[in-house]
Amino acid sequence: MNLAKDKEPTFPTSYKEILQRIDAIDPLKYRASRNYIDGAVSYLSPYISRGVISTKFIFTEILKKGHHPKQAEKFIQELAWRDYWQQVWIAKADAINHDIKHIQAPVSNTEVPKAILEATTGINAVDKAIEEFYKTGYLHNHLRMYIAAISCNMGRSHWKSPAKWMYYHLLDADWASNALSWQWVAGANANKKYVANQENINTYCFTNQKGTFLDIPY
Incomplete structure (x- = not known):
């Protein structure tokens, strides 16, 4: 999902719109542009952190669309980082x-x-x-x-x-x-x-x- 550089992101609460946002993920565009402020990022993180959707669900939906794991590697890595930090918190507890x-x-x-x-x-x-x-x-x-x-x-x-x-x-x-x-x-x-x-x-x-x-x- 791309935004114009001067446009603020919005976060709909309709589950249908959240699913549409998942469907719009383009792993190749993400890999090429994710570091730019107008890059093709997913804008899904609030829904993940609030438990509306899971990283596993997003991963499964990406594969359902026919994206090869290697093609979607960078996007999948970012999902994995989120899960990894959670596991560190579980393992280290208050030490973080x-x-x-x-x-x-x-x-x-x-x-x-x-x-x-x-x-x-x-x-x-x-x-x-x-x-x-x-x-x-x-x-x-x-x-x-x-x-x-x-x-x-x-x-x-x-x-x-x-x-x-x-x-x-x-x-x-x-x-x-x-x-x-x-x-x-x-x-x-x-x-x-x-x-x-x-x-x-x-x-x-x-x-x-x-x-x-x-x-x-x-």
């Missing part, structure tokens, strides 16, 4: 509320950066996304990563409070995916931190901004 593999460092505070809360980071794509997030409860996955990277790796906030802020506002709020993904960005659940620069943001968000604090080479 703490730095799970490595101590996040450096950390200078345990708050949500004010620039994130007020959408005043100076990164146009990020600020616009936060403003829309407050209205819609939706954030593209790439924007989630950018926000987490700015909060933890630039603002040096410990991941947990910003992760709770995002969880509170998300329509698809899923604590396992949210907490463990924030830890991945912050280097607490991975062997290195996730870093994004302005060029990367410009590419996937269709901006042409220069001279920001992220306008540096990798």
Whole structure:
């Protein structure tokens, strides 16, 4: 499902419309465009996290449509990641509320950066996304990563409070995916931190901004 770059997503509550959304999944378009803010993503995550549909059901429906598993591999991998984070939560329990593999460092505070809360980071794509997030409860996955990277790796906030802020506002709020993904960005659940620069943001968000604090080479 593609959206125009300036159009906000909607989330119908009719089961028939949810099934139509599943039917509209194009795994090849998803693989090619998923990192772009107008990419052919499914917009199904709120229905999964609220138990309306399951990842297994979506997987089965994709195969019913005749998509070969190899053809749909990237989409299936993303379904698997969601299930994997749930299994980590089951196995680790409350441990996911703490730095799970490595101590996040450096950390200078345990708050949500004010620039994130007020959408005043100076990164146009990020600020616009936060403003829309407050209205819609939706954030593209790439924007989630950018926000987490700015909060933890630039603002040096410990991941947990910003992760709770995002969880509170998300329509698809899923604590396992949210907490463990924030830890991945912050280097607490991975062997290195996730870093994004302005060029990367410009590419996937269709901006042409220069001279920001992220306008540096990798």
